[in-house]
Amino acid sequence: NLIDTVFVTGSGDNLKFGGQFKTYAMSNGIELTLKYFPLYDNTTYNRQLHPVTLKPLESYRMTFLDLGRRDGEANIVKVVRKDREFVNWCTAGSVTPAGYAHSNTEVRSNAKDGYSVHFLGEVGLMLRDPRACGELIMSCE
Known part of the structure; x- marks a missing residue:
């Protein structure tokens, strides 16, 4: 039931509906929300x-993604390889994050006056039920 006619123009069978709506709430409790994806x-x-x-x-x-829940579980979930969500280490030169070497017996892996810090993560997303998701892709020649 639209009371405000600012968004409706025209007359008869030539009506136009406009405005910048970001969320549409349906009668069965489902909401459709638009998000901008700059990529x-x-x-x-x-x-x-x-x-x-x-x-x-x-x-x-x-792109349409169902962010709802199925049987009490989120439809889109983060999955992680065990003990690999966030791994970090350094490759030491003459220096480590703890400081300089103080003796010839400290082992280093390269000769540079510094160190490198490395990060690794094995993470992904899982879509439990893809039937409520989809894409509209324009084809043009």
């Missing part, structure tokens, strides 16, 4: 342009 508009990665607007063709892509 789709990035011309560095998306070089194919729309022939009329000259914006990246990916700017017209819509």
Whole structure:
């Protein structure tokens, strides 16, 4: 039931509905929320342009993700390889994060006057039920 007519223009069978709505609440408790994803508009990665607007063709892509729950569990979950979510170590030269070497018996792995710090993570996302997700992808020649 729309009371405010600011968003409705035209008359008869030539009506236009407009406005910047970000969330649509449906009668069965489901909500559809729009989010901006700037990577789709990035011309560095998306070089194919729309022939009329000259914006990246990916700017017209819509990705739908179901962030709801199924049987008490989230539909999209983070998965991690055991003991590999966040691993870090250093490759020591003459220096370590703790400081300089003080004797010839301290083992180092390279001769540079410094050290390197490394990070590793084996993490992913799992979609439990993909049937409520999808994409609309524009095809243009």
